[in-house]
């Protein structure tokens with residue numbers, strides 16, 4: 001087994017863990033069999049070999065003339081290695097992307113306050129794997145299948161042809177293939193072979209410039225562990241990589257309430273474990289390990305999965321308070337151009353009197369009228385002021401809408417009190433202003449990576465629609481509101497928000513509406529078209545029940561200007577009519593005959 005190389009990337013001063021393999025024990029023994037799951041492989045074995053195996057059907061030990069088995073654990077020690085590209089450091093360092101909306105939530109969730117380096121964390125996982133697998137045997141056929149998963153064959157497609165992407169973009173492509181086809185598919189095979197467990201991976205491959213979780217792993221429908229590929233980071237002034245990266249790992253695990261996170265960057269892996277401890281929750285992290293020529297990373301991952309699946313505790317890490325993890329420190333990029341815009345809003349007034357102490361994105365330009373600004377937080381109202389994290393926002397340059405009366409007590413501080421729902425553009429939160437019990441909704445778009453710029457644009461477009469709707473309502477062009485009332489749009493560093501009236505849930509399917517309700521919904525769409533707007537996404541999830549017992553349309557992120565040709569000739573209205581009355585064609589309303 002080749003020794004691990006010292007990395008050129010990553011934790012400064014962090015040596016690579018000792019990747020020396022255990023000496024192979026036993027190899028093909030053919031003597032013991034536990035966990036009947038392996039025996040399905042016994043149907044297709046080389047002839048001329050004899051062994052005993054447990055029948056999957058009868059559970060009895062049987063003789064076979066076509067079996068030879070090796071110990072699964074020993075096999076993995078020897079073979080579970082994947083050829084890996086050298087890291088391309090240039091494309092591996094960018095930003096962290098835990099948002100300031102998420103950070104305070106951790107106060108309510110699992111928040112690691114400290115990071116503890118555990119030099120034996122990986123070995124602990126490998127030992128757990130060894131204990132769990134015990135004498136589990138592997139048939140020769142399964143062995144051949146698994147061997148084909150390992151290095152160097154994962155870059156080969158059908159009939160041994162080399163994947164062209166592998167040649168064109170070695171660094172990115174190798175890493176991705178290594179993970180998805182190599183490591184994760186093999187992990188799925190091993191879990192199946194071991195106990196017929198089904199591994200599902202939720203793939204969320206990161207765009208360049210982001211560092212979201214790439215794969216969430218689930219076993220038999222239960223969250224197991226997470227694995228992140230190609231973490232991308234930036235260095236805040238005066239901050240070294242290690243605390244920054246560990247803080248992100250701690251936040252990621254805390255938010256998802258998970259125990260294990262495997263951070264990979266090409267051939268380098270770091271294992272993180274969130275230790276829930278009532279006194280001091282902390283993050284244990286391993287030294288960097290190298291997947292080249294070592295089966296240790298794969299076995300650690302398999303060990304983590306099985307420890308969760310089988311509920312087998314992994315040897316604990318001792319707490320020490322050496323490295324304190326605080327919330328992320330943002331780079332201060334100085335005031336943005338918009339900060340110098342005096343919007344001369346008619347609603348401008350006195351300055352915000354009491355900025356909370358722990359605030360971010362706060363540019364003291366002195367140019368903006370404070371009343372037009374807004375602060376939001378997901379911190380709990382019961383948390384001490386010193387630990388609250390506020391995001392400062394300023395209005396969109398075209399925001400002429402007034403905040404509701406409940407915001408008029410001088411403090412424009414909005415507390416996010418409950419998560420309501422999410423969509424492809426953003427998340428909706430129930431919220432209230434300081435000292436108010438009137439609930440509203442804030443739709444939040446987080447712009448953390450380049451790919452999110454499109455979402456911000458969609459929120460801007462949606463706000464323009466809300467402005468048009470408000471004008472139509474104020475000018476009595478529209479007698480009723482077709483959408484929740486909008487109280488303005490604001491943005492700050494990495495966040496853009498719309499403030500809306502709170503509705504009472506959305507439809508799941510058209511079938512839940514009675515006939516009169518179908519007519520109400522159809523009329524809403526027709527009114528919208530009369531104002532000159534096409535919704536663009538008239539699905540049940542975008543029809544909300546108002547708190548007064550009626551309906552309204554939400555989510556105008558796909559909406560556009562529209563000259564309606566009347567409901568008989570307008571495609572959107574025709575489709576809606578078909579959907580609403582598909583079971584009752586005879587009662588579909590004719591143009592101009594909407595029933596009350």
Ligand SMILES: Nc1ncnc2c1ncn2[C@@H]1O[C@H](COP(=O)(O)OP(=O)(O)OP(=O)(O)O)[C@@H](O)[C@H]1O
Pocket residue numbers: 420421422423424425426427428441443484500501502503504505506541542544554555556557
């Ligand atoms: N005013 C509101 N009152 C109550 N809940 C709301 C409100 N606005 C949005 N929601 C909830 O938030 C969810 C997401 O909102 P919305 O549909 O506007 O987001 P989106 O990202 O544009 O969604 P989509 O993926 O459908 O485009 C909705 O499905 C709904 O559950």
